[in-house]
Amino acid sequence: MTIKYDKKEPLYEQLMDTIKVKIKNDYKADDKLPSEREIMRKYSVSRNTVRQALNELEILGLIYRQHGKGTFVANATDNPATLGNEHSFTKQMIALGRKPETKIMEYSVRPANKYFANKLNINEGDRIIKLKRLRSADKVPVMIDRTYLPFSKFEGLSAVELEVKHRSLYAVFAEDFGEEFRIADEALSAGRISDKDADVLQVAQGSPGLMLKRTTFNQQNEIIEFTLSSTRSDQYVYNIRYKNTKI
Amino acid sequence: MTIKYDKKEPLYEQLMDTIKVKIKNDYKADDKLPSEREIMRKYSVSRNTVRQALNELEILGLIYRQHGKGTFVANATDNPATLGNEHSFTKQMIALGRKPETKIMEYSVRPANKYFANKLNINEGDRIIKLKRLRSADKVPVMIDRTYLPFSKFEGLSAVELEVKHRSLYAVFAEDFGEEFRIADEALSAGRISDKDADVLQVAQGSPGLMLKRTTFNQQNEIIEFTLSSTRSDQYVYNIRYKNTKI
DNA sequence: CAGTGGTCTAGACCACGCC
DNA sequence: GCGTGGTCTAGACCACTGC
Numbered sequence: 001m002t003i004k005y006d007k008k009e010p011l012y013e014q015l016m017d018t019i020k021v022k023i024k025n026d027y028k029a030d031d032k033l034p035s036e037r038e039i040m041r042k043y044s045v046s047r048n049t050v051r052q053a054l055n056e057l058e059i060l061g062l063i064y065r066q067h068g069k070g071t072f073v074a075n076a077t078d079n080p081a082t083l084g085n086e087h088s089f090t091k092q093m094i095a096l097g098r099k100p101e102t103k104i105m106e107y108s109v110r111p112a113n114k115y116f117a118n119k120l121n122i123n124e125g126d127r128i129i130k131l132k133r134l135r136s137a138d139k140v141p142v143m144i145d146r147t148y149l150p151f152s153k154f155e156g157l158s159a160v161e162l163e164v165k166h167r168s169l170y171a172v173f174a175e176d177f178g179e180e181f182r183i184a185d186e187a188l189s190a191g192r193i194s195d196k197d198a199d200v201l202q203v204a205q206g207s208p209g210l211m212l213k214r215t216t217f218n219q220q221n222e223i224i225e226f227t228l229s230s231t232r233s234d235q236y237v238y239n240i241r242y243k244n245t246k247i
Numbered sequence: 248m249t250i251k252y253d254k255k256e257p258l259y260e261q262l263m264d265t266i267k268v269k270i271k272n273d274y275k276a277d278d279k280l281p282s283e284r285e286i287m288r289k290y291s292v293s294r295n296t297v298r299q300a301l302n303e304l305e306i307l308g309l310i311y312r313q314h315g316k317g318t319f320v321a322n323a324t325d326n327p328a329t330l331g332n333e334h335s336f337t338k339q340m341i342a343l344g345r346k347p348e349t350k351i352m353e354y355s356v357r358p359a360n361k362y363f364a365n366k367l368n369i370n371e372g373d374r375i376i377k378l379k380r381l382r383s384a385d386k387v388p389v390m391i392d393r394t395y396l397p398f399s400k401f402e403g404l405s406a407v408e409l410e411v412k413h414r415s416l417y418a419v420f421a422e423d424f425g426e427e428f429r430i431a432d433e434a435l436s437a438g439r440i441s442d443k444d445a446d447v448l449q450v451a452q453g454s455p456g457l458m459l460k461r462t463t464f465n466q467q468n469e470i471i472e473f474t475l476s477s478t479r480s481d482q483y484v485y486n487i488r489y490k491n492t493k494i
Numbered sequence: 495c496a497g498t499g500g501t502c503t504a505g506a507c508c509a510c511g512c513c
Numbered sequence: 514g515c516g517t518g519g520t521c522t523a524g525a526c527c528a529c530t531g532c
Contacts, residue, residue: 010501030365035517046503048295051518057392059306061432066368068517070509080297184489190437190457208435208455240487242431282498291525293522298499314499315529 125150354406374398
C-alpha cells in the first residue's frame with residue numbers, strides 16, 4: 001500500500017484509507033499506531049499531511065490520541081463512527097471499514113390504510129409506494145427498512161434505478177424529484193424484533209433490536225417519507241453528536 | 248481585539264473566539280467572512296493557523312465554506328441540537344404531562360479501572376466519581392444513569408447539592424466548575440436490561456431496553472463525563488430532529 | 495483572469511509522559 | 514533526556530467560482 005501523488009485523491013485521504021485498512025485487519029483496540037513522524041517517513045509525506053489524516057480518523061472515532069504518549073486504535077464497537085446527521089447507513093459502515101449492501105426486498109404501490117395515510121398526512125386510499133430494504137455489512141444482515149412514500153410526489157420512482165445506482169434515497173429525492181428535505185424527525189426505542197424479521201436478520205426470535213421511526217418533511221413542510229426501521233442491536237450503533245454552539 | 252502569542256492560549260483558539268464574537272455581534276446568517284488570506288494579514292498569523300480556527304468553527308456548525316467563493320456564517324438556528332440532554336428527560340416528561348423525578352442511588356469516589364480510565368482518557372488508578380441515578384416519571388421508574396467523572400476536574404462535587412438543587416448536571420459543571428461542554432457524543436443501541444436493573448426498573452428480566460453511552464468533551468477537548476444509561480423501552484422514546492442546513 | 499478555499503511541504507518550538 | 518502529540522510559520526501549487 002503506497003501513497004501516490006497522482007492527483008486523483010488527496011494524499012491525506014489515501015493515507016486515511018490505508019490506515020483504516022490496517023486498523024481493520026492488523027490492529028486491535030488500544031494498539032499503538034506508529035508515531036506521526038514514523039508515518040511521515042514511511043509514506044514520504046509531510047507531518048501536516050499525516051496529522052490531517054489522523055484528525056479525520058479521530059473525528060470518525062477510529063483512533064484517539066494522548067499527548068506525550070501516542071496515537072491508539074479506538075474500540076470500534078464502543079464509539080464507532082460518524083455523526084448521525086446523514087443518517088446514512090452506507091457512510092457509517094464505510095467509515096468503519098465494512099462493506100455495506102442494500103437489497104430491495106419489496107417494491108409496491110398500494111392504497112394507504114388509515115395508519116399510513118395519517119403518517120403521510122394524505123387521504124385514506126391515496127396511493128403510496130412501499131419500499132422494503134435489507135441492509136447488510138460484510139454480508140451480515142443488519143437492518144430492515146420499511147419506507148412509505150406518497151405516490152403523488154414520487155411517481156416514476158423505479159426499483160431498478162434504486163437497485164442499480166449507488167445513490168442514497170435522499171439523493172434520489174433531491175436529484176430526480178426536486179424534493180429536498182428540511183426536517184427529519186426520528187424516534188428511537190428498543191423492542192423485540194418480530195419473528196418474521198428475526199429470520200431475515202438471522203437472530204433468535206425475541207432478540208432485542210433498535211427500532212426507529214422517521215418522518216421527513218420537504219421545504220414546504222409536506223411529509224415526503226415515513227420509515228420504520230428494525231435493527232440488530234449487536235451490529236449497529238446509532239451515533240449522534242451534539243455540539244454546543246453557544247457563543 | 249488582537250491576537251497575542253502570550254503562550255496562554257493557542258493562537259487559533261484566540262482567533263476562534265474573536266471570530267465567534269464577530270459572528271454573534273456583527274454578522275448575520277450567510278454573511279461572507281473575510282478570506283483566509285485577509286484574516287491572516289489582519290491578525291498576523293499564518294494561513295494554517297487561520298484554517299485551523301476556521302476548521303473548528305466549521306465543525307461547530309458556525310460557518311460553512313464554499314470552494315472558490317468564500318466562507319460564510321451558518322444559520323445558527325438551523326444547527327443540529329444544542330442543549331445538554333440532561334434536560335431532555337426532564338423536559339420531555341414535562342411536555343408529556345408527566346412528573347419527572349431523579350433520585351441519587353449511589354455516590355462514590357474510587358480508583359479508575361482500565362475500562363473507565365480509557366473512557367475518561369485518564370490513567371488507571373486515578374480517582375473517579377461514580378454517580379448512579381434513577382429517573383422516574385409519575386413514580387414509574389424509567390431510566391438508570393451511571394455517570395463517571397474525573398475526580399481531578401470535579402473535586403468538591405457533592406451529592407447533597409445535586410439532590411437538593413434542581414439543576415442539571417451540565418448546569419453544575421458549567422456554573423460550579425467552569426466546565427462547559429463543547430461536544431457530546433452519544434451512542435444508542437438496544438439490549439437486554441440487566442437482571443439487577445430490571446428489578447429497579449420493575450420490568451421482567453430479559454426485557455429489551457434502550458442503552459445509551461455518552462462521552463462529553465469540554466472546550467479544551469478533554470473528556471469530562473462518561474455516562475451509561477439503561478432505559479425501559481415502554482416508557483421512553485428518544486427523539487431527534489435533523490435540520491437540513493442545505494447550503 | 496483574479497480571488498477563493500483545498501492540499502502540501504520542510505522546517506521549528508512547545509507541552510506532556512515516561513524512564 | 515527523549516519521544517510523543519500540539520501549535521505555528523512561510524512559502525507553494527491546485528481546483529473551483531465568477532467575471
